[in-house]
Amino acid sequence: MYNYNQFDHDFVRNRVNEFRGQVVRRLDGSLTEDEFKPLRLMNGLYLQLHAYMLRVAIPYGTLNSRQMNQLAMISEKFDKGYGHFTTRQNIQYNWPVLKDTPDILDALADVEMHAIQTSGNCVRNVTADHFAGAAADEIEDPRPTAELLRQWSMDHPEFQFLPRKFKIAMTGGPNDRAVTKAHDIGIRMVRNEKGEPGYEMLIGGGLGRTPMIGKVVREFLPKADLLPYVEAILQVYNLNGRRDNKYKARIKILVHETGIDTLREWIEEVFETQKSHHQAPPVEMIEAIEAQFQPPKLDNAKVDEDKLSKVISSDPLLRSFVETNISEHFDSNHAIVTISLKPIGGTPGDATAEQMRIMAGLAEAYGYDELRVSHEQNIILPHVRRDDLPEVYKVLKEAGLATANVGLLSDMIACPGMDYCALATARSIPVAQELSNAFEDLKLQQDIGPLKIKISGCINACGHHHVGHIGILGLDKAGVESYQITLGGDGTETASIGERAGPGFSYEEIVPAVSRIIDRYMSIRESKNDTFLDVYRRVGADTFKEALYPEEAASA
Amino acid sequence: MSVIVRDSGFEKDTWETDGGLFIDLEKYGQDVTEREPNKTAIDIPNDVTVESLKGLFNSAAMIRIPFPSFADGRGFSLAKQLRQQGYEGKLRAVGHIISDQYGFARVCGFDEVEIDFDMAGRQPEEQWLARVPKQDLSYQNLLMGKRPLRNI
Numbered sequence A: 001m002y003n004y005n006q007f008d009h010d011f012v013r014n015r016v017n018e019f020r021g022q023v024v025r026r027l028d029g030s031l032t033e034d035e036f037k038p039l040r041l042m043n044g045l046y047l048q049l050h051a052y053m054l055r056v057a058i059p060y061g062t063l064n065s066r067q068m069n070q071l072a073m074i075s076e077k078f079d080k081g082y083g084h085f086t087t088r089q090n091i092q093y094n095w096p097v098l099k100d101t102p103d104i105l106d107a108l109a110d111v112e113m114h115a116i117q118t119s120g121n122c123v124r125n126v127t128a129d130h131f132a133g134a135a136a137d138e139i140e141d142p143r144p145t146a147e148l149l150r151q152w153s154m155d156h157p158e159f160q161f162l163p164r165k166f167k168i169a170m171t172g173g174p175n176d177r178a179v180t181k182a183h184d185i186g187i188r189m190v191r192n193e194k195g196e197p198g199y200e201m202l203i204g205g206g207l208g209r210t211p212m213i214g215k216v217v218r219e220f221l222p223k224a225d226l227l228p229y230v231e232a233i234l235q236v237y238n239l240n241g242r243r244d245n246k247y248k249a250r251i252k253i254l255v256h257e258t259g260i261d262t263l264r265e266w267i268e269e270v271f272e273t274q275k276s277h278h279q280a281p282p283v284e285m286i287e288a289i290e291a292q293f294q295p296p297k298l299d300n301a302k303v304d305e306d307k308l309s310k311v312i313s314s315d316p317l318l319r320s321f322v323e324t325n326i327s328e329h330f331d332s333n334h335a336i337v338t339i340s341l342k343p344i345g346g347t348p349g350d351a352t353a354e355q356m357r358i359m360a361g362l363a364e365a366y367g368y369d370e371l372r373v374s375h376e377q378n379i380i381l382p383h384v385r386r387d388d389l390p391e392v393y394k395v396l397k398e399a400g401l402a403t404a405n406v407g408l409l410s411d412m413i414a415c416p417g418m419d420y421c422a423l424a425t426a427r428s429i430p431v432a433q434e435l436s437n438a439f440e441d442l443k444l445q446q447d448i449g450p451l452k453i454k455i456s457g458c459i460n461a462c463g464h465h466h467v468g469h470i471g472i473l474g475l476d477k478a479g480v481e482s483y484q485i486t487l488g489g490d491g492t493e494t495a496s497i498g499e500r501a502g503p504g505f506s507y508e509e510i511v512p513a514v515s516r517i518i519d520r521y522m523s524i525r526e527s528k529n530d531t532f533l534d535v536y537r538r539v540g541a542d543t544f545k546e547a548l549y550p551e552e553a554a555s556a
Numbered sequence B: 001m002s003v004i005v006r007d008s009g010f011e012k013d014t015w016e017t018d019g020g021l022f023i024d025l026e027k028y029g030q031d032v033t034e035r036e037p038n039k040t041a042i043d044i045p046n047d048v049t050v051e052s053l054k055g056l057f058n059s060a061a062m063i064r065i066p067f068p069s070f071a072d073g074r075g076f077s078l079a080k081q082l083r084q085q086g087y088e089g090k091l092r093a094v095g096h097i098i099s100d101q102y103g104f105a106r107v108c109g110f111d112e113v114e115i116d117f118d119m120a121g122r123q124p125e126e127q128w129l130a131r132v133p134k135q136d137l138s139y140q141n142l143l144m145g146k147r148p149l150r151n152i
């Protein structure tokens, strides 16, 4: 867990005061609304459909119980008693009042948090694998690097007015849980042939209206070269990215129009200059950051396996929770617990203040005081002793937080859509709720197996629909909601963009349409281990299109 | 007429009254053959490459970089590149810049900012003075042991 040093404290507090002043200057007319807008956006404040929305950064998704409790307090004092955890590993408050926002930012600063650069055309909150530092499959914890990038990007004088927003994601190993290939920069920890750790650098991934998978710009970047290299990418983008059309302004379009090879040459050239003007970060600084991400001192008393498995097998609900919501920890006495914020029929990602406090309490009592927010809108307890699982489960169950659906159909991502978002062309949360209700039987979901459904309420794709195994995009066709289905998307290391299945479906038709896809999958899979994505990749789209559009298939 | 913002506050623009000239980059090669570098300021567009300007570094006492809109941040990178490539003359930012950006401009290598009276009226001197970089302390400097591009 990273703890602020004096400089971090001063910096964040200073920003709050600055923003307080900007709110005053907006109110007295020194700043026009146009000029105030990027300044409030840089501090996480959006203007939405019904109210302002404040987006709070949770760098690389890591929180402690004190911070989670403070998020709960803020939601009660300044909002309607809940918060929304999002795919950007942050939390959004949907109902704050402008004049309160400096006080909210102060309350965040009290627990070493902020909302800086969670919006606007700057380098956004850096996201990372939510299992970082706990996963069994990781080369190195990506968070010290993500923290380095957080610091580097804070108030960077050159890169606050980029052509468009800029998102960086990191993963610490071969399994990509951070969707790095759909970010402006994706970073993966790798080792070179000498066994030294370094980074594979990708650029130009992104979703939105022109989805693209990131391309490798550097196969191996020594760790010490990270900042000058990232600085070179940003400088080339700042000078050459398109500013004539905001839909073509992301770096993915520059990569697409210029070509990765030419761009690589430009970047490498600027990198040489950058390197001669910068020193590598002082070793003491890097070590001080790394030291803060050491795993907690794990209690390594041997778990009594016999006893534990008896307890688990005596309770079928606990057993299914353990089967779906638990992942492998690097230490065999421990496990990673994913708390699903997707109760059947609920709003994906919402948590009440009470639930936040319960999760904080669990982290404190059983989880070495650590929590994570995942881009899949769930909360993680990264280090839990396996013999504590029954107790943790019991507490979660009482709080309505024990839904055993992680990775299954109802563990959907949905953007805010028409319920909150000013840009929405369709509802998305209600679609998620109806789908979840239609498949409420968790046994059925378990039988269907791993499935990622992702829903966006407009072409901007905040709900990641392009990388959903089944993606749903809500559009507006002459005043009527129309939902387009994409199939075969994947946000992991085997990333791919889903393909459009055909004409859209009305709000009433969309749940039955998804059901037909699932029925077809169930009828053609070879075994239970033959997942939806495997089947789709093997047999292609046709059979699913036939299931989706039976009339056309019949008349063809 | 416009207002020049420096770390000391608002000042009158005396460049032209002192006999200085602003010359567009594209006209630079054409009209006058004998130029005094210390009377010459070049207006460059913000989509030019710094590489193409290198030959002119000693021919102008000032380079002026436009900000067509405060949301167009190309000028920051251009200033930074000019300094990194060794340009030591004066760098002036001109156009739509807001006081909240003054510190960024200075750290990227600008010496001064030229704004119109309208902006100077709406954002008075104290709002700009509040943005004068006070010390060399920033995340970027701490992390990269960067030498400041100009004396701050």
Ligand code: HEM
Residues within 6 Å of the ligand: A046, A048, A053, A085, A086, A087, A088, A089, A090, A092, A164, A167, A182, A205, A206, A207, A208, A209, A246, A247, A250, A415, A416, A420, A421, A422, A423, A460, A461, A462, A463, A464
């Ligand atoms: C509620 C108001 C929101 C607004 C107005 C908004 C706006 C946008 C816009 C305009 C884009 C397209 C950017 C582009 O293609 O250049 C976008 C993309 C995206 N947004 Fe949102 N968004 C909102 C909420 C969210 C939420 C709740 C999340 C989840 C945390 C989110 C995460 C994303 C992601 C992941 C993308 C696509 C990835 C990419 O940037 O290419 N947004 N958003």
Ligand code: SF4
Residues within 6 Å of the ligand: A415, A416, A417, A418, A421, A422, A423, A424, A425, A428, A456, A457, A458, A459, A460, A461, A462, A463
């Ligand atoms: S995808 Fe569209 S509707 Fe959904 S949050 Fe993003 S901008 Fe809003």
